[in-house]
Amino acid sequence: MHVVSVIGSDSSTLVERLVERLAVEGRVATVSNLPQSPAPGFEESVTFGGAGAGVTYGLGDGWTALGDDRDLSDVVDDCAPEYDYLLADGFLEADLPTIVAGNRPENPGIRGLILATVxxxxxxxxxxxxxxxxxEPHETLDSLVAAVKRSPDAERSGAIATFTGRVRAKDDDDDARTELLEFEMYEGVAQETMATISRELEQRDGVFEVRMYHRSGVVRDGEDIVFVVVLAGHRGEAFRTVSDGIDRLKDEVPIFKKEVTTDEEFWVHERS
Incomplete structure (x- = not known):
């Protein structure tokens, strides 16, 4: 799923136009930042907020969510399995690729890379x-599993095996705690190498589809880094292929990792 933030004085106007155009290409989700709370009593009139629900969806021609237990990253992850595009309207400090519509806000906290001003x-x-x-598409384990389930060969499959790699805080109790990892890739090369590995693994008997995804940039302690998902006829070939897939990804894909601990920071390949 491609995720873009739209900010500026006319962001909502552009989102409305762009949604209509993107809908020709695929499934589109939008999420809007509401800078002001609804009028007092509004939630009680249309939701179950008074009954203690953290978030309530109102269904009609579209849907609306009210609540304080979700943030933008949660919504993006939730939408990834079902949508091809997500436009985030009015989130000035979102660390997302960004389009400015109209006048750019005078906000020093803008974090996203500005792709265009229109x-x-x-x-x-x-x-x-x-x-x-x-x-770069935003993927989650759920979005990759959903993708392989849409395979033309899904009816012949009896197994989906997955691998998730995450940031480990420490190996031993005495180790300095790892706060984050930062990954750099040669643009396009890493993605093509993963695609080649996936195609080669799909040549195995009983393996129908292989999906791989590795995050770039900063990934913090406890967050997910990499996913491998295999759709296969039986569990044996599914497990073998997911294991071989992550091994080949680590050995063959040109990805550079910097580790930042409470004591120091260093590029891992320089210590190998």
Missing amino acids: DAETADLDELVDVVEGT
């Missing part, structure tokens, strides 16, 4: 679709 009414939507599709 006029919301006249922006070329085909060009913006290319901008959105040029961003």
